[in-house]
Amino acid sequence: MKQGQKDQRKGNGRSETEEMISRIYPSIIRVFDVYEIQKSGDILYFFGTPKTDAENVMGELWAPLEQRGFGGTLKYELGEHVLIIAPVNKSKEKIWVNLVLFIATVFTTMICGALMSGVDLLNDPLQVFQGLPFTFAIMAVLGSHEMAHYAMARYHGMKTSLPYFIPFPTFIGTMGAVIRYKGPIPNRKVLFDVGIAGPLVGLFVSIVVTVIGLNLNVSTVKPLPTSLMFDIGFPPLFLMIQKLVGVTGSNLHPVAFAGWVGMFVTLLNLLPAGQLDGGHVLRAMLGKKADIISSMMPRILFLIGFYVVYWLKGDGFIWIFWALFLWAFAAAGHPSPLHDKVELDKKRILIGIITFILGLLCFTLIPFRPIT
Template identity: 30%
Template sequence: MRWWPIRARRFPPPPPPDEMLVTEDRLRRNVEDVLVIRDRQIRGGIVVFRGELMTEPARALDLLIGRFRSLGYTPYLREEAGGVAVQALPLTETAGRSATRPNVILFSVTCVTMLLAGLGYVGAPMFDALRTAPSLALRFFAGVPFAATLLAVLVVHEFGHYFAARYHGASVSLPYFVPAPPPILGYLLFGLPIGVPFGTLGAIILMRSPARDRNSLFDIAAAGPLAGLAVAFPAIVLGLAWSSVVPMPPEGYSGFGDSLLTWGLSYLRFGHIPPGHMLFTHPIVDAAWAGLLVTALNLIPVGQLDGGRIVYALFGRRHRAVGRATVIALLGLGVAAFLWTLRAPGGDIILAIGSSLNWFVWAGLISLLVGLHHSPPLDDLSPLSWGRRAIGIACLILLVLMLPPFLFQVKSS
């Protein structure tokens, strides 16, 4: 799972009241040809002017950004009961570029952990032959089909965000990839296959400045999932072409659970799988499945996740209500998965807990770490374009299609 947070604002201590009065007067002189001022207020180091705009919000923001910057402030345009508020906040953009060495190191380590994770996925004959190679280094590359596919999805996803942000003039960091110990490492160290099956927890991009308006906020948020999907979808189609239906082993099997999308693609490729048989997937399918899962998790419409940003662009301040409803829905799906598994043939309490735990974990992580709040853009008055509204609804539909009800499935012969 990946978080894409805005770096927390750290405002300096407010200056003495006398200095704030001088600052308020300077700001007012820069606002009064843009806003018919009816009221003004000083709240700590923040100055708020209320009234009615004399021009379009986009034009007003263009004028105020340069003027406020010279005074060490950033303008925010808000809708309030009976008019508009122009909020002057201490500069919220982080100046300067951060060193790229941590990004390179984390990316390199992630490549290694993903290659190790890829050793757990078989089904690519040319690379499977490397597992018995005399050289240990050659055996290491047996994980290339899985690692290269998933890495391509993640890299394209992250740089979709990055280039969209740069296009809109927002300041962002390069991606920070997050490596995770794969199961094979746990087996070598502790004798147990403990670890993250993908070898990574995704990546993080830090926003150093607020989005300009809802349109740019939407573009930056949606660019990542849509770009990643443009890689994951053809990858899973290609991988299914190299997969096959085989007899189920006597002891049964366990594998990744199907989403509506993966089930539909599998059905189009193989039709109904006969009893006593199973789909033996190519490692590219497994990697694309992981990429679709990561994309779906990021589209959950809560807080600082990509889906939370999309929902803010769509619904504005009502995004909190959508977030609360989403957390409740996740908990409800967890209960439904538990009861479904418990009542299914061969179901037991342990299997039911395992099949539903992911929903409760996601709801808990969202509530405790991600949160329901999303910071507004500079211009919260200009509406989202109708084309973007349609794409936003499509993104939420994609979430339903890509999120599997059960992360894992266990079947017996």
């Protein structure tokens, strides 16, 4: 009886393997000549020769494999190509995590907004709701950026998570928001569209928030004894908006300050390095040549920081920090899209150039410095 059960399990294992192969084999042989198949657990190894450029094999296979619940990669080992295919375990997204982080970030940004308005939360904690205008503004700026990435990725058929807001005790109450991409990027056009959507939409919302904030009355705020005050530097884009609105001075309403934060975040995200948005856009525009600029960017930021600290006697450590961060962040390089040879059209190239110019208009040598 035991021997019969063992033979049945072997038979079931063979039938499962044959069923797996039959589901994906027709798609594989269109781009890959197979001469041997091996199996280890749930993983299938197809040894063979690519019928097309090796870089395009996974570009052709990704969609049909994904539709059948598989993922794969092509490797060249010991003088032969091997296509590694395995079932994809699809875990259910925990939306409650996104919601909890969102609520927590609303709370932390509201506290910061109340402090900006001069509220003494220790003696009058119910006045925390005075920070809501800042909360609405900063969440709109950061949320629109990530939702633009999300919407564009879903438009192109990519799977991605909803935004994760990050509550953190900074002077704005958050470290921003992120989304997780699930699976490879199909081609350079998709890489460009997804990468550029966030900065463009986020910057547009930042401009709108800035205009609204500059038209709000700014009350005189007496700093609390324990509060840390900052003097901020205005980038050219913010100064242009001030001139158009007819408002001057450095005393900002918290809503206008949220617009300034949006511009600063846009600048950082558009740095053409690593897997920042600017790195995605540049990689899509230039292909693998973008790696040269990506590797140079930390050095440029370090020189800017050094210049500010030693020549201008200002606070340039933010640029030194980002130089070190990008050295680590960009060291791994940028993953190649599946169809890496699909070049961008002239319209996308033009939009990319304009976007980087807008990013430069958000730059200031000394973004902020503490007032002592």
